[in-house]
Amino acid sequence: MMRDEVKGKKILVVGMGKSGKAAVQELHKLGAQVVAQDVHTVDAVDPKFAKYLEKEGVPALFECNPDNMGEYDLVVISPGVSPDLSFLQEARLSGVEVIGELxxxxxxxxxxxxxxxxxxxxxxxxxxxxxxxxxxxxxxxxxxxxxxxxxxxxxxxxxxxxxxxxxxxxxxxxxxxxxxxxxxxxxxxxxxxxxxxxxxxxxxxxxxxxxxxxxxxxxxxxxxxxxxxxxxxxxxxxxxxxxxxxxxxxxxxxxxxxxxxxxxxxxxxxxxxxxxxxxxxxxxxxxxxxxxxxxxxxxxxxxxxxxxxxxFPGVEHRIEYCGLVDGVKFYNDSKGTNVDAAVIALKALKERIILIAGGDGKAQNFTELAENLQGRVKALVLLGRDANQIEACARKVRFDAIYNEKDMNACVKKCMELAEEGDKVLLSPACASWDMYDNYEQRGDHFKACVQQLLC
Missing domain, CATH: 3.40.1190.10 (Mur-like, catalytic domain)
Structure with a gap:
């Protein structure tokens, strides 16, 4: 279904994240009969977007799964939506094409x-x-x-x-x-x-x-x-x-x-x-x-x-230099959402690192991260849902300079307590952010705000 074939077609868009909302808006512009769906509440999705739906007369299904899947001409799913959901399987069995936003x-x-x-x-x-x-x-x-x-x-x-x-x-x-x-x-x-x-x-x-x-x-x-x-x-x-x-x-x-x-x-x-x-x-x-x-x-x-x-200076949240406080350099690598990315950041900064890690571990094994701590990391400051898994792997390799904190502000303060002139504080969580933040950008911005408080 190309752009000139969309008009009048009944299209379900599943998941109202950034790409799902964009899909609804673009399809509506083309004259499709769009239906927006998300399992979360309207307020959790985006109150402003809810007003857009109401103003444009776009029907929406919030806090529920759709039924009667055979009535749609096309289903578009957002990246965060599993393609194996039962109602998507029903759509396919009904002959309805299911595609992603890309x-x-x-x-x-x-x-x-x-x-x-x-x-x-x-x-x-x-x-x-x-x-x-x-x-x-x-x-x-x-x-x-x-x-x-x-x-x-x-x-x-x-x-x-x-x-x-x-x-x-x-x-x-x-x-x-x-x-x-x-x-x-x-x-x-x-x-x-x-x-x-x-x-x-x-x-x-x-x-x-x-x-x-x-x-x-x-x-x-x-x-x-x-x-x-x-x-x-x-x-x-x-x-x-x-x-x-x-x-x-x-x-x-x-x-x-x-x-x-x-x-x-x-x-x-x-x-x-x-x-x-x-x-x-x-x-x-x-x-x-x-x-x-x-x-x-x-x-x-x-x-x-x-x-x-x-x-090219690099991108935000990827080993991003954030400032110098009393001779201690701070780096934001919030985009380091997996073990391999965190290890890469450790190797880039080489030594005298105080590492902040933890979050939603996405069923990863943290052994490789633990094996790269010795000789590079002076202290490991942990937060988030799966911090205990990282700690367990670190202790297995006899790395014991570990501190658990409740939130980012406490982590940054602990790092400053531990750091000496010439050290580097690195946020490279090796985890996704979803247990505490909406996304890695929000996590990185919070880290940078905490660092700015030290600079004031």
Whole structure:
């Protein structure tokens, strides 16, 4: 169902998060008979949005599940909604198509898609690709899991526009026709296993990013992450590896400390030195290599790539420097919502770290985090629902400098008590935020507000 086929169709939108609300509004503009649904109360969803629904005459089902699923022409689900819910199964059995917001946006958009996925680094890489395209004067929308619903930009997109899209596994598991000119898988480590159950299922969801690509398209993928790179075996597109560790016959890699791209004809194009990067850590070298490869094989010139990369300061909530208090540096890595991301942050800051961690653990195993504490972390300050799981893993490796606090303000105060000049306080929770906050941005903003109180 494309944009000219939507008018008059009865469409159920499930889940009134950011993307669900955007889907309702865009479909309503096109003349669809939209029904909004969410299991939460109107006030819990968004009172302002409730007023919009009332004003526009859009029916809504709050605090309940829909029935009579066969009466709908299409069902659109938000990323946070499990596709296995019983009423969604009923819809499929009734012959009703069930898609996600990303798939809907693709069908409504006229733009060309770049889709970037992976366990970690998506937001940094997506933002950087957007900056590169802007530098190259390409018409660009940076959308997706980065915080701007893809569908909110779909109707205004034009044929010369690039939709640079951060795509989560939740978004990708419901795609059908979605087709990216350039796709990317940055890495693959355990995450969201409470939803996907197994690493195989998680990897399969990520691989959906290239399901409809062909030999005229490109897949940029991490050569150093063998679990990730193995996904490319099923890809029909031209595979473009990137590597921080090895020289490649084609793709993006390092020659000494220089980032370069070798094209399909074997010509090597220099980009910049890794010492020119403002973003810190080996993981950010990988993100920059991926962004360079994505942009180059989408047709951007090397000079625009170089200029954007060396100017790029990083993104909010990703090892973000927040200030210096009595010789102690504070870093906000609230986007570190899984073990691998937290370990990456520890390795980037190297030593003399006081780590704040904890939250909704998403059924992860925290052993790897615990194994990376010794020699890097002076003290571990924990909060949130699954703090006890992190503590148990830390004590198994005989790390005992552990402090449990009730909230973020208490954590920051405890860190300041423990810190000495030259230390670094790092918020990198290794957990989702949903047990205490609406999202990781809210958590990171609270941390920064607590740090600002110390600066006053």
């Amino acid at each position: 798939e809907l946006a693709y069908r409504l958009s006229k733009g060309t898609f770049i889709a970037i996925t992976g366990t970690n680094g998506k937001t940094t890489t997506t933002t950087l690709v957007g900056k590169i395209f802007e530098k190259a004067r390409r018409k660009t929308a940076v959308v997706g899991n980065i915080g701007v619903a893809v569908v909110s930009k779909a109707l205004e997109s034009t044929e010369d526009e690039w939709m640079v899209t951060e795509a989560s596994s939740f978004q990708l598991e419901t795609v059908k026709e979605f087709h990216a000119k350039v796709s990317a898988i940055l890495n693959l480590t355990p995450d969201h296993l409470n939803r996907h159950k197994t690493m195989e299922a998680y990897g399969a969801a990520k691989a959906q990013v290239f399901r409809n690509q062909d030999e005229n398209d490109y897949l940029v993928i991490n050569y150093d992450d063998k679990t990730c790179f193995a996904l490319a075996e099923k890809c029909k597109a031209t595979v473009v590896p990137f590597s921080r560790k090895e020289e490649l016959k084609m793709g993006a890699f390092l020659q000494d400390d220089e980032m370069v791209i070798r094209d399909e004809n074997g010509i090597v194009r220099p980009i910049c030195s890794i010492h020119d990067l403002k973003i810190i850590g080996d993981h950010n070298v990988e993100n920059a290599l991926a962004a360079a490869a994505i942009s180059f094989f989408a047709g951007v010139d090397p000079e625009s790539i170089r200029e954007a990369i060396v100017e």
